[in-house]
Amino acid sequence: MHWQVPTLADVLQARRRIAPHLRPTPLYGYAGLSELLGAEVLVKHENHQPVGAFKVRGGVNLISQLDADERARGVIAASTGNHGQSIAYAARLFGVPATICVPEQANPVKVASMRGLGAELIVRGRDFDDAREHCEHLARDGYRYVHSGNEPLLIAGVATETLEILEEAPATDVVIVPIGGGSGAAGACIVAKAVNPDVRVIGVQSDAAPAAFRSWQQGRLVEDRMETFAEGLATRTAFELPQHVLRLLLDDFVLVSDDDIRAAQRRLIETTRNLVEAAGAASLAAALLLREQLAGKTVVLILSGGNASREQLLDVLKRT
């Protein structure tokens, strides 16, 4: 398949389209994090989005561009939660019917949110890729299928977050982005390299679900195990379009352990007094791993989402 790789022009269009619906999110500094890393640390609060995650930028951009036929047919998507919330939110905004396929183990707060947004839910399969395969099967019935990674309009939409970052903090040296499907990191790369190629974009994934990392490293799409507790990072396959962008533009890609993510999640919750889901804390876990090379730099951590369930929170906060 030949993908149209989004450009900065597409990101500027996306920003214009989402502006009536989504406010720019804050970029805040925290002395506690700056001290911890010996760097100027800024946190991009995508958890402040209406569905508590960055994905909604892409959903609103994509759904706003559907033609009348696609709107009438309705959209379908598979998700562990944040892509589904994004599509459900945007579909409701534009009066489009939405169906979301979620795996059995999906995060209950994300599922409740999708239901509250009026989406029809289909619970199927053990993990994200099971749900996705079922969804792709159903999509043949006529829905407009919205893949969570292979969609130029989703990538251009989520890329607006990096545009906001580089406008507000032009001295940014490094942006660290959690990677699940890779759309967020692809968007960050497209903007950073167009605005200022000196800005380093670093991706991070859990070593318990490293498909995107291995695919990036090997230059081809590979499957790998999927054992992370961080559902926002939980894919066992990599996706063609984001991987294409990451291969061209991503500066570095690191793996962290699930325990590192839990510790970073606890630290971020305490320091920022924001709810942080596991995936959203991966950027701090990566920064701690790269502490030496980040010293003295201006580092932006993308807090990609805040959708932690009560059980997840208790588990993270109880550990010392």
Added chain:
Amino acid sequence: MHWQVPTLADVLQARRRIAPHLRPTPLYGYAGLSELLGAEVLVKHENHQPVGAFKVRGGVNLISQLDADERARGVIAASTGNHGQSIAYAARLFGVPATICVPEQANPVKVASMRGLGAELIVRGRDFDDAREHCEHLARDGYRYVHSGNEPLLIAGVATETLEILEEAPATDVVIVPIGGGSGAAGACIVAKAVNPDVRVIGVQSDAAPAAFRSWQQGRLVEDRMETFAEGLATRTAFELPQHVLRLLLDDFVLVSDDDIRAAQRRLIETTRNLVEAAGAASLAAALLLREQLAGKTVVLILSGGNASREQLLDVLKRT
């Protein structure tokens, strides 16, 4: 003392002054809360402010207006946390030295935040009023003392939150505001009654620290017990200026129990996926108490702050 009661004109000026420093906060609807209350429920996310609480609007407005002499002398304030964070944040913004007196039992995440913002901290006394009395003593040494309630510029500043609400949701019927010192509720009343007198403003306090409630009810300043766990609502005295405004303009004032607040806090965290401190959940606790009279209405809950510590969170989330 004769106070200058802020007017809508002062609030408009405050908005102009804070605009370069603080973004408007989101007003989000949540299906789960609307179902729970049988009303159209919107949440005003003051927890998204840079210090995680509404107070900073007032701090920035006030500090921006200090004269050269006051700036040079520096400011001093007493606080259980959010007023202190607000003054520390604003003082740093304008290069003014800040000293904050906090009680021994102050919330540790708020204390860490004030220290991170560069304020000098003085820990003194058992509760807020002890710290406040010590602070007022120190203030004689020449600092500009910033009282947490008796400051027209603080009230005009925090009132900007209600201006944002009524612009974004003009169909609002009821605004529910947690009351500690009363500056937030006073600001809400000033804006609501100027913009649309039909908007009802309802205050809420814990029945374990009802000084502001009793003072409002009796039409004079009274002291009362201070036993609430919700430090944002924890005063044992009432303040003259906010009480004056509340007596003139507040439509209703209710008391809720600390257990009601804990239950509301847990519910808000789960439904909104935002960190919510106890005081910030009092508005939902009040709405549940007033469920019958709110049915079918558009109700705005002011989520005044998100600064919960890990211990507080664990305590709230562990209960079922």
